[in-house]
Amino acid sequence: xxxLEFATEVRLHLVAGVDSLAIIETGYCSDLLSDAxxxxxxxxxxxxxQAHKNTVAVATLVGVPLIILCNNRIAPLDMIDAAxxxxxxxxxxxxxxxxxxxLVHTILTQTR
Amino acid sequence: xxxxxxxxxxxxxxxxxxxxxxLRVSDVMTRNVVTASPSDTLRxxxxxxxxxxxxxxxxxxDNRILGIISVDDIIxxxxxxxxxxxxxxxxxxxxxxxxxxxxxxxxxxxxxxFGFGRFPVISPEGLLSGILTGGDILRxxxxxxxxxxxxxxxxxxxxxxxxxxxxxxxxxxxxxxxxAGKASQEIKAILTEAQLAPGLIRRxxxxxxxxxxxxxxxxxxxxxxxxxxxxxxxxxARDNGxxxxxxxxxxxxxxxxxxxxxxSMGFGAGMGLPNVKRVSDEFDIASIxxxxxxxxxxxxxxPENKGSL
Numbered sequence: 001x002x003x004l005e006f007a008t009e010v011r012l013h014l015v016a017g018v019d020s021l022a023i024i025e026t027g028y029c030s031d032l033l034s035d036a037x038x039x040x041x042x043x044x045x046x047x048x049x050q051a052h053k054n055t056v057a058v059a060t061l062v063g064v065p066l067i068i069l070c071n072n073r074i075a076p077l078d079m080i081d082a083a084x085x086x087x088x089x090x091x092x093x094x095x096x097x098x099x100x101x102x103l104v105h106t107i108l109t110q111t112r
Numbered sequence: 113x114x115x116x117x118x119x120x121x122x123x124x125x126x127x128x129x130x131x132x133x134x135l136r137v138s139d140v141m142t143r144n145v146v147t148a149s150p151s152d153t154l155r156x157x158x159x160x161x162x163x164x165x166x167x168x169x170x171x172x173x174d175n176r177i178l179g180i181i182s183v184d185d186i187i188x189x190x191x192x193x194x195x196x197x198x199x200x201x202x203x204x205x206x207x208x209x210x211x212x213x214x215x216x217x218x219x220x221x222x223x224x225x226f227g228f229g230r231f232p233v234i235s236p237e238g239l240l241s242g243i244l245t246g247g248d249i250l251r252x253x254x255x256x257x258x259x260x261x262x263x264x265x266x267x268x269x270x271x272x273x274x275x276x277x278x279x280x281x282x283x284x285x286x287x288x289x290x291x292a293g294k295a296s297q298e299i300k301a302i303l304t305e306a307q308l309a310p311g312l313i314r315r316x317x318x319x320x321x322x323x324x325x326x327x328x329x330x331x332x333x334x335x336x337x338x339x340x341x342x343x344x345x346x347x348x349a350r351d352n353g354x355x356x357x358x359x360x361x362x363x364x365x366x367x368x369x370x371x372x373x374x375x376s377m378g379f380g381a382g383m384g385l386p387n388v389k390r391v392s393d394e395f396d397i398a399s400i401x402x403x404x405x406x407x408x409x410x411x412x413x414x415p416e417n418k419g420s421l
Contacts, residue, residue, distance in 0.1 A: 034325075034383035037318050038390070042310070050378040054325075057293025061300060061317040063310075078290060086297075 001025075001108065003065045003089060006045070009107050010091075010100075012068065016080045018089030022065030027104045029097050033058050040064055045104055047097050049073050056082040056090075065089060068104075070097045129217075131256040133288035134333075137219050138212035140252040141233045141242035147172045148181070150200035154189045157181050157199055170232045171203050175239040177232050179203030209234045210244055214373075215287040216252070219244055280338045284327035289377065292328040296321040299338045299347070306340070312411065315391040316345055319409045322384045323349040329374055329384075331405065344393075345411045355401035363389060363397070 003022035007014055028040035029047040033054060040046055042063040048055060051073040059067055066089040069075055075083075075090050083090045093100055146164050148157045150171055157169055161183065168182040181203050189195040189202065210219055210231045222231060223246060235241040280302070282295035300317045308316075320336065327334045327349055334351030356362045363385045370380020385407075389395045392409035399405040 031378055032381045032383070033378040034322065034381050034387060036378075037321055038383060038387045042314070048378070052377060053290050054293055054377065054379075057297060057321070060297055061293070061321050062314065 006107065007066065007089065007091065010103055012091035012093065014089055014091050015075050016083035016088065016090040018066050019087040022087075022089075024066060024108070026108065027101060028064070029101050031097075037062055047100055047104065049097070051075050051079065053079045053082050055079070056086060056088055059083075059088045060086045066091065068093060068100055070095060070100055127257060127260050128253055129291075130285070131253060131260075132217040132220060133215050133285045133291065135216040135252060135256070136212065137210050137214045137216060137233055137244055138242070140216060140219075140248050141212075141244045142248055143242045145170060145232075145240060145243045147240070148199055149173060150178055150198065150203070152199050154181070154186060154195045154197055154199060154202060158186050158189075158195065161186065168230050170240060170243065171199055172240050177207070177209065177234065177240045179205045180207050180232065182229075207232065212236065212241055215285075216249060217290065218287065218373075220249065223249075278340045282324075282336045282338075284324055284331075284334055284336055286328065286331065286333045288328050292325055293321060295324050295336045295338075302338070302340070303345075308413065312413070316347065316411050318391045319388045319411070320347045322388045323347055323407060323409065325379060326384050326407075327351055329370060329379055334404070343413055345413065347392075347409045347411075349407045350404065352404045353402055355403055356397075356399040356405055357401050359397055359399055 001024055003018040003024050004020050006024045007018055023043050024045050025043040026041050027047055028036060028044045030036045031049050033050060036046060036048070037058050040062050044064055045066045045068060046059055046064045047068045047070060049070050051069045055067055056079055068091045070093055072094045073092065075092060080090060146160055146166060147170050148160060150173060160166070160169055168180055170177050171179045171181060181199060185202055185204065189197065194202070208222065208226055208228070208231060210222060210233045212233055212235055219231065230243055230245045232240055233242040233244055280298070284292065284295065296317055299320050300313060303313045303316060320338065324336050327336060331351030332353045334349060337348045339346045361367050364382070365386040366382040368380045368382035374380040388407070388409050393412045394410035396408045397405065
């Protein structure tokens, strides 16, 4: 589904906007960036607690249009700047990776 | 190239940023630290502060740091009339210390994050080896900038590359977390422009990112190069140390020598080299302890240009 539509549907608090042309097909949940870069599918939403600039680098390289930072992690300014530059969305949530994963799964399967 | 966002940043600002990553805390810190012992009275510490014009003094025993006393603690002691008490009853024990080997960029982030005026610095053995203040950082940066200005006035700037070159070379600095990944992003942009298959681009991007992160995380700094011929792409990571004692162990999934703060950033899971090996068509590693490591990852471009992951 369209990334913007997805963000609205999950009621995400975006701190960096999503690319309105991007598509979200699935999700990937990991706090290990090496694992994410090896395994995160293209067009997935990346669910993590890693709130720093390197997460944006990984997202750019694997083709992830949206990062969700869980457990109230706050994206630092340099991360937001990098994300805007690379047209990658960042959302912050108080939910855990587990909770947000369920939500993401529900929304993606409902609309299929 | 779309990757031109930094072009309006002045050369001096870029240089300062580079210096922050290149310099270690130990390069910059003040080494002769005035300390007090836990059995001293707050009055003694107050006199130390006055005499040496300090706003905070670490409390140590046998060179191990136990706490810190700041001007605020002294003022409180004067207000509430316990200035003759022993230090150990009133020192702040919740401290954040920097490690000698941390890049200065980390130290700057700590100053922002914690709002303290100074951080004690500990050696790899856990002993107090210095103290770092904002003033130390400023002084070091000023020195670096003026030395660079002198160097620039006597030589030509290096690394001028044409956007369509088939060879690129990137310097990677130790612990430069916030710039690590830039080389791979640029490589990916070149490949996208060359219209290679998305699967192949991703494999190359993964390989180059892991090699780039390895240089930043594990080497003393090095160089990542990218070259493209009509049939293959080579990504080569070279560094000048410290070398890998057991190469086959280093290529085993799950083996890692990363320290805790590397791990806290989501790296150092022991997946780097195995990932590079998995995504590349040819993988070669040569390492000599103390001298350095060269890793080559080669990716073939299929005639029909259809990469798959």
